[in-house]
Amino acid sequence: MNSTVATLTARSLLGRRRTLVLLLLPLALLALCTLARVLAGLDPDIERDLEGPLAPDLLGAFGIAVLMPLLSLIAGTGSIGPEIDEGSIVYLLAKPLNRHSIVVTKLLVAIGVTVAFGVLPIAVAGVVLTGEVGTVTLAYAAGALVAGVAYCAVFLLLAVVSRNAVVIGLIYALVWESLVGAVVPGAQSLSIQQWSLSVVQRALGDSARRSGIEAAVGFGVGTLLLAVVTVTATTLAGRRLQTLRLNQSE
Amino acid sequence: MSEHAVPDRGAPARAGAIHDIGYRHYDGPRHGARYIQRSLFVETLRGTYGLGRSARSKVMPFLLLGLMVLPAVVMGIITSYVGLTAVPVRYTDYVMLVQLVVTIFVGSQSPAVMSRDLRFRVASLYFCRPLSRRQYVQAKLAGMTVALFILMGLPVTLLFCSALLAELPLDEQVPDYLRAMAGVAIHAVVLAAVGLLVAALTPRRGLGVAAVVAVLLVLSGMELTVRGLASAFGNDTFLGYTGLISPYTLVDGVVTGALGADSSGGQAPPGALGTVLFTLVTVVLLAACYSALVARYRKALG
Amino acid sequence: MSAVEIDQVSRWFGNVVAVNDITMRLDAGVTGLLGPNGAGKSTLIHLMAGFLAPSAGTVTLDGEPVYRDPEIYRRVGLVPEREEMYDAVNGWSFVLANARLHKLRDPESAARRAIATVEMADSQHRDIRGYSKGMKQRIKMATAIVHDPAVLLLDEPFNGMDPRQRLHLMELLDRLGAEGRTIVFSSHILEEVEQIAGRIEVMVAGRHAASGDFREIRRLMTQRPHQYTIQSSDDRALASALIAQPSVSGVELTSGTDGSIVAVQATDFAAFVHALPRVAAREGIRLLEVRPADESLESVFAYLVAR
Numbered sequence: 022m023n024s025t026v027a028t029l030t031a032r033s034l035l036g037r038r039r040t041l042v043l044l045l046l047p048l049a050l051l052a053l054c055t056l057a058r059v060l061a062g063l064d065p066d067i068e069r070d071l072e073g074p075l076a077p078d079l080l081g082a083f084g085i086a087v088l089m090p091l092l093s094l095i096a097g098t099g100s101i102g103p104e105i106d107e108g109s110i111v112y113l114l115a116k117p118l119n120r121h122s123i124v125v126t127k128l129l130v131a132i133g134v135t136v137a138f139g140v141l142p143i144a145v146a147g148v149v150l151t152g153e154v155g156t157v158t159l160a161y162a163a164g165a166l167v168a169g170v171a172y173c174a175v176f177l178l179l180a181v182v183s184r185n186a187v188v189i190g191l192i193y194a195l196v197w198e199s200l201v202g203a204v205v206p207g208a209q210s211l212s213i214q215q216w217s218l219s220v221v222q223r224a225l226g227d228s229a230r231r232s233g234i235e236a237a238v239g240f241g242v243g244t245l246l247l248a249v250v251t252v253t254a255t256t257l258a259g260r261r262l263q264t265l266r267l268n269q270s271e
Numbered sequence: 272m273s274e275h276a277v278p279d280r281g282a283p284a285r286a287g288a289i290h291d292i293g294y295r296h297y298d299g300p301r302h303g304a305r306y307i308q309r310s311l312f313v314e315t316l317r318g319t320y321g322l323g324r325s326a327r328s329k330v331m332p333f334l335l336l337g338l339m340v341l342p343a344v345v346m347g348i349i350t351s352y353v354g355l356t357a358v359p360v361r362y363t364d365y366v367m368l369v370q371l372v373v374t375i376f377v378g379s380q381s382p383a384v385m386s387r388d389l390r391f392r393v394a395s396l397y398f399c400r401p402l403s404r405r406q407y408v409q410a411k412l413a414g415m416t417v418a419l420f421i422l423m424g425l426p427v428t429l430l431f432c433s434a435l436l437a438e439l440p441l442d443e444q445v446p447d448y449l450r451a452m453a454g455v456a457i458h459a460v461v462l463a464a465v466g467l468l469v470a471a472l473t474p475r476r477g478l479g480v481a482a483v484v485a486v487l488l489v490l491s492g493m494e495l496t497v498r499g500l501a502s503a504f505g506n507d508t509f510l511g512y513t514g515l516i517s518p519y520t521l522v523d524g525v526v527t528g529a530l531g532a533d534s535s536g537g538q539a540p541p542g543a544l545g546t547v548l549f550t551l552v553t554v555v556l557l558a559a560c561y562s563a564l565v566a567r568y569r570k571a572l573g
Numbered sequence: 574m575s576a577v578e579i580d581q582v583s584r585w586f587g588n589v590v591a592v593n594d595i596t597m598r599l600d601a602g603v604t605g606l607l608g609p610n611g612a613g614k615s616t617l618i619h620l621m622a623g624f625l626a627p628s629a630g631t632v633t634l635d636g637e638p639v640y641r642d643p644e645i646y647r648r649v650g651l652v653p654e655r656e657e658m659y660d661a662v663n664g665w666s667f668v669l670a671n672a673r674l675h676k677l678r679d680p681e682s683a684a685r686r687a688i689a690t691v692e693m694a695d696s697q698h699r700d701i702r703g704y705s706k707g708m709k710q711r712i713k714m715a716t717a718i719v720h721d722p723a724v725l726l727l728d729e730p731f732n733g734m735d736p737r738q739r740l741h742l743m744e745l746l747d748r749l750g751a752e753g754r755t756i757v758f759s760s761h762i763l764e765e766v767e768q769i770a771g772r773i774e775v776m777v778a779g780r781h782a783a784s785g786d787f788r789e790i791r792r793l794m795t796q797r798p799h800q801y802t803i804q805s806s807d808d809r810a811l812a813s814a815l816i817a818q819p820s821v822s823g824v825e826l827t828s829g830t831d832g833s834i835v836a837v838q839a840t841d842f843a844a845f846v847h848a849l850p851r852v853a854a855r856e857g858i859r860l861l862e863v864r865p866a867d868e869s870l871e872s873v874f875a876y877l878v879a880r
Contacts, residue, residue: 025673032661038473042482049489053496064504078499083492091488095481102477107657112716115622115651116674117643180477187477188331188379191484195371196338263641267624267653 026113026126034099034134043095043134046088047142053079054146076150077234080161084143085217089168090194092139096131097176098186106184111267121259128177128255135169160224168217171247174254175213181258181265209237213250219243308406311397315414319380328383335376336422339369343426347433357443358434362451363523363532365427366458370519374487376422377462381470382479384415389474394568404568408561412463419459427451447532454526461518461553462487464560471567490517511541515552524549574753575635575648575723576600577621582630584616591616593779594630599757603750605770606759609878613779614759615654618728621757622651634724647675650717654728656709658701664688664708665697668715675720687715692741706733714742718749725749727758731765743769763874775877782877790873798822798838799845800866806859808835814852820844836866 057075061068101124104110113123143165147158172194179186198212209215219236220243222229229235236243314323320336321329346359360368388394397407431448435441466483473479494517501510514520526532527539528546540549577599584592592613599621606614619625620632623639623646632639639645659667668688672680688697691711696704701712710733717725727746731739747769750756760766766773775783775790783790805811812824812835820841827836839845853860 023674025670029659029662029670033659036475036661038475038482039478042473042478042485046485046489049493053493056497057500060500060504066503066505075499079496083496087488087492091481091485095478095485098477098481103475106476108653108655109657109659111624111651111653111655112658112671113674114624114643115646115649115653116671117646117676118674119643185331187480188375191375191378191480195375195484195488200371264626265624267619267655 022129023118023122023126026118026123027130029113030100030127030130031134033103034096034130039095039099043092043138046092047138050079050084050088050142050146051149053083054149058149076147076157076161079150080143080147080157081164081218081221081234084139084146084161085164085168085221086199086214088143089135089139089165089217090172090190090198090213092135093131093169093172094176094187094190094194096134096138097128097173098180098190100127100131100134100180101177102180102186105181105265108267110265114262114265114267120262121256124177124181124255124259124262128174128258131173131177132170135173136166139169140165156225156228160221163224164217164221167220167244167247168213171213171216171251174251174258178254178258178261181261206237210242212237213247216243216247220247304401304403304406307400307402308410311402311407311410312413315384315411316417319384319415319418331379332376335372335379336425338372339376339422340426340429342369343430343433347430347436350433350439351437354437357439358430360430361533362427362430362447363454363526365430365451366423366455367519367523369426370491373419373423373458373462374484374491377419377466377487378480378484380418381415381466381483382473382476384411385467385470386474386476386479389471390476398568404565407568408564411467412460412561412564415463415467416460419463420456423455423458424452427455450526450530450532453530454522454532457525457553458519458522461522461557464557464564465518468560468564468567471564487518491519493517494520508541511539511545512548514540515549518556521549521553521556525553574601575755577639577724577755577757578631578633578636579617579621580631580633582617582620582627582632584613584620584625584628590779592620592627595776595781596630597774597781597784600755601750601753602771603746603756603758603769605766605773606757606776607761607763607766607770607773607874608759608776608782609761611778612776614761614776615728617776618651618726618757618759622649622726647720648722649724649726650720650722652710652713652717652725652727652730654732656706656733658709658712660700660702663698663700664693664704664712664715667701667712668697668719671716672719677720683719683721684715687719690718690745691715707735707738710734711738711742714745722754724755725757727756729760730758731760731762739765775874777878783873790877798840799842801837801839801845802829802862802864802866803835803837803849803860804829804832804862805835805853806861807856808833810856811835811853811858814856814858815849818845818848818852820848 057079101110104113114120140162144154144158144162147161148154151157175193176186176190179190183189194213197208198214201208215237218234219238219240222234222236223240225234238246317323320332342360343365349355350358366373388397394407398404427448431444434444465486469483469486470479473482494513497516498510498513501513504510514524524540525546528549533539540546579595579597579599582592582595583590595617606617608614616625620627621639623632623642626640634645634649637645639649659670662670665684665688669680669684672684672687677683688694691714693708693711693715696708701709704712710730714727714730717727725746730742734742743765746756746758750769750771758770772785773783773790774781803811808826812826815821815835815837816824820839821837822840823838825836827834837845849863850860852858
């Protein structure tokens with residue numbers, strides 16, 4: 022972890038436009054949760070739904086399935102992609118710095134951004150929905166956290182390896198995990214979504230069954246795969262950085 | 272070859288001469304701004320599918336086109352061989368079904384249409400020709416709209432063809448198909464407007480793609496959730512208006528209300544007032560995106 | 574003093590051979606890497622900087638290979654060709670960040686020194702986003718010298734600089750070279766290279782076409798006749814006397830900017846230089862001006878490129 026690299030990364034990541042796009046996502050979530058709360062105050066049916074399917078819908082299907090991948094995509098690719106694209110990565114590479122430490126630092130910055138714009142808002146949303154910092158809030162926050170970490174690592178690797186990292190990442194997170202995952206049962210076990218869901222399921226304990234949350238993999242397998250994918254992606258990214266070819270001006 | 276010596280102004284003999292090397296000034300008829308606009312339109316349209324660009328830029332759009340068409344082909348085959356009495360998915364529902372792929376297409380190609388000119392500061396080259404900002408924006412919008420029309424229209428048409436091949440009754444299929452194609456046209460222009468505007472506002476490479484997809488996905492997700500809340504709330508009017516939130520359901524609402532299709536979202540806009548509102552919002556959205564795009568190019572050196 | 578040794582290095586990308594069997598040794602002083610666009614100069618500099626692996630041969634710095642060894646950057650500074658930097662910070666912060674990344678003991682004073690050397694002290698607190706091209710080049714230069722490297726590699730450093738800045742950079746490189754550092758810079762602008770490079774290495778289409786002092790190279794180009802223009806008191810007599818000489822292959826009576834001249838093509842430079850005054854003295858012709866017409870780097874270069 023190198024603080025200079027971290028500062029440079031953070032400053033280029035949190036440019037005005039990118040920050041605006043990043044803000045859009047948690048604001049949408051919080052708006053929805055507030056609306057749900059307000060409606061719940063007006064209608065006992067919805068009040069009941071808050072205990073039931075609403076939290077999984079909002080925090081799970083919207084929060085972990087849509088928000089976290091998009092945020093991690095923007096943060097993960099944004100923490101190294103533009104520098105490689107523009108060639109300014111040379112200022113980090115032409116230094117006596119360990120390539121792995123560069124990658125890890127950037128990953129930590131990306132995770133930090135994802136936590137600030139994703140995990141924390143999801144926790145807040147959980148509080149808004151349930152009215153307390155309870156099991157639901159913590160479960161989904163934990164799920165969001167592990168999802169964010171894994172996604173950031175994978176997307177950072179993608180950004181080092183390919184210039185079309187964002188589109189590839191989108192196709193993975195949206196088409197593979199949602200569409201294909203819904204149709205092809207096997208695909209679900211290779212999905213960061215499902216692994217995070219297993220964490221949520223475990224954290225919710227018994228109420229998971231009540232809310233109908235069923236992850237495709239067990240808790241042990243899920244966390245193991247999350248860890249393996251995160252570490253592998255980070256290591257590969259570091260190794261790729263050692264032999265990165267700088268491109269000439271276009 | 273004639274030589275025209277420039278008269279020297281009394282300076283010592285370093286004579287200069289202008290040589291005629293055959294350069295001819297063109298004084299003949301030139302095409303006007305319309306021609307430029309049309310060329311820009313064609314180039315934009317071809318560019319969204321990677322034609323006229325590198326081989327690599329063709330991969331994504333054709334891959335996505337394939338993903339769009341695949342379900343239609345599969346369904347068509349099933350209809351013919353299994354002998355269904357109707358196509359498995361209504362024509363008007365198809366776009367809603369594959370909206371994710373459409374979203375990714377809009378996301379990945381809008382920056383290709385808008386951001387490249389801005390990022391490399393080439394936009395000013397367009398404006399030093401007799402081409403106004405409006406014409407530039409119109410050409411780009413038209414190109415993207417037609418590209419999306421092809422993207423969404425092709426699978427729906429294939430589905431229709433398979434219905435014809437399966438000899439399903441025409442009087443059921445044709446009106447639905449026509450309604451669906453009208454819907455596709457409106458979807459195309461709305462998505463093009465929104466996508467190009469977001470892309471024009473985020474010229475940095477990767478960010479444009481993510482921003483467009485984020486906007487469309489978040490709005491879709493919000494609409495879905497609010498619809499869920501509204502149906503739990505039990506108020507049908509509220510439920511009817513949730514479609515205003517997302518472009519996909521907005522257009523679907525217009526098609527349902529104005530053209531009499533069955534809603535793909537679950538609830539038609541309530542009554543004539545609902546239809547008028549949906550249509551109005553669509554038109555206002557288009558106008559707003561268009562104006563914002565034209566305004567964006569006010570400082571063309573962008 | 575650090576030496577970069579390039580030993581029979583080739584680098585290809587698929588079917589394209591960017592660098593073709595080049596051997597050279599670069600040590601103290603300023604070396605200019607000269608060649609047309611696409612000659613492979615940038616590739617060679619990237620090879621020297623450890624950002625590309627040679628497909629064949631070795632690139633070493635003081636005996637150790639440079640590829641995949643981040644530690645060499647303590648001794649090597651690179652000024653990249655691309656313009657883009659971290660736009661969101663100001664010049665001072667950027668140079669300071671570079672100093673810190675080099676793990677210098679006193680990054681602030683190193684950064685201050687570097688910025689003063691490139692004369693950017695006035696604009697150092699403005700965002701890099703607002704810098705002109707020449708200012709960006711100077712900040713790039715500052716980041717490359719902030720850690721006092723023994724080897725300095727510059728890829729097209731004079732791009733975008735105005736004459737005053739160029740002069741300043743040339744003085745700087747000259748001074749650094751005189752201090753015993755190994756300076757290598759690439760350019761396709763001959764005047765720049767001519768003025769400060771003690772040695773030039775000419776690259777054409779990936780091959781090492783020539784090296785050394787450019788006047789010496791000219792001497793070595795024996796297949797090509799040397800051209801001279803001579804102004805004299807009696808051109809025709811001189812011309813007819815010269816054509817009788819074995820070292821002369823052609824004479825032409827023509828007019829230049831100042832009047833009539835004799836244009837001579839000499840195949841044997843050394844013999845001609847001796848023969849000319851003897852001939853003139855014998856014929857009683859006064860020589861007003863004798864000028865070698867093609868002993869500029871430009872003509873050397875044009876010849877090498879056209880081969």
